[in-house]
Amino acid sequence: MTTAANSLSWELRPPMENGDFDVEAARRDFPILQQQVYGHPLVYLDNAATSQKPRAVIDAISRYYESGNANIHRGVHFLSEHATEEHEAARRTVQAFLNAADKREIIFVRSATEAINLVAQSYGRKHVGAGDEVLITAMEHHSNIVPWQILCEEKDATLRVLPINERGELRLEELPKLLTPKTKLVAVTHVSNALGSINPIRKIVEMAHSLNIPVLVDGAQAVPHLKVDVQQLDVDFYVFSGHKVYGPTGIGVLYGKRALLEAMPPYQGGGDMIRSVTFEKTIYNDLPYKFEAGTPNIGGAIGLGVAIDYVTRLGIDNVAAHEHELLVYGTEALTAIPGIRLIGTAADKAAVISFVMEGIHPHDIGTILDREGIAIRTGHHCAQPVMQCFGVPATARASFALYNTRQEIDVLVKGIQKVKEIFA
């Protein structure tokens, strides 16, 4: 699969109307963007790794620790009541953001990775047995591969992989063959971190559900960039990380359909997840607390709530339109440079441009761009099987967020010219 597929930029959806979105105003909300790196204005294009934080999020976290800090769900005092209220308000914010039917379906975890491990260890260990199968895809992040490998190894089950084509799209025509009575779960990413491909989740869910197979969707790369409605998608589990959607690190979300979560055994034991404990018997707490053992990341949840409010205020559709315009502009600009090959040219793509340059290793590209103040990711992006599919050890990846501009893409292009000069 080494077809040079550089010529697909015009197959991308054309730029959409993006209303009144004012990128310069948005940039002013992010203090970190105002700095210089090696004497150049910072051009931060590593948003698929983590996004920067708006002032509102930074302030909310500071405010919580300055004047609101207390443990939740147990104190009778003023601060504890207030912290509990803020923590639960953040849960309702996430519920509305995903359009979940019930706030009890929103479990706070540490990250998307932890959410997947929770489902693998709780739902998976209960429902996957010897000879069964778990189906993932060839474009998964390691976080949506390894937890299933661990489960399959323990249960003597088999991990199956839905392949991708040379553009980095799922080969859906292979899906019916891979969905069998042995398949106990499908785990698929909504948006590929390494390729940018947006997957047709609704269609996959319909096909899986026709055989009563539940579907977990890794939304880590999706929620910052497109409107997600878990009821419309009809997904059984949906996970994401706060830090990729302008929130803090250390907080993530597991959405699960209530009936499934109710029937699942706890993932971790401890405080908060119990109703009563004796040495003879422990009665578990109700949802969502059953899956939230121990003192949670209260400040993180509050910060995430504020981050989601921030994105919602700008309008996720406006953000998506702005980023898509950057994708179209960036794709055209990069494909115009001789010697560049794009990795991932799906027709439906989020704002991620992965590329390789003839005769120049991505790591060298990254170092040279860094000295121009440009932050990109180079490497395998925790998706080594994807790299193997395309026959490259690594790629350079520019990934965009709501605060990126066309001018920054121009700086990137100039930086790439410099790479070529050095390696000329």
Next chain:
Amino acid sequence: MSDLRELYQDVILEHSKAPRNFRELPAANHKAEGYNPLCGDHFTIYLDLEDGSIRDVTFQGAGCAISKASASMMTQSVKGKSKEEAAKLFERFHSLVTGHAEGDPDALGKLAVFAGVSEFPVRVKCASLAWHTLMAALEGKQDAVSTE
């Protein structure tokens, strides 16, 4: 830009494009694999070792310009040397790329072009991967070497 030119010296770029001793060594009696998970660099070092001396050394694999040039120039530098001399050279080389160079700068010979690496701490692993792998091959270790 000057830091970058220090790092990507012409000699380094030239070796990365046309690496020397870049082949399998049929006569090899020692070999080791080295892997840098950060950037996916992956090299195999082949050694023909006789009476504690490196009669011949070659390498194969893929990696960034720094790791490839380092492997190429290393093979040139250690050929004909004893195990102890090679280990001593690595010690000097490592001090150089980590910015702690002491003693006679001429002792490194051509390898001195890697001095610029010290300004790029994340690239130290790239520059030293081949050397770590060589040390493993000299010691006859079978497991793949990782820079992590």
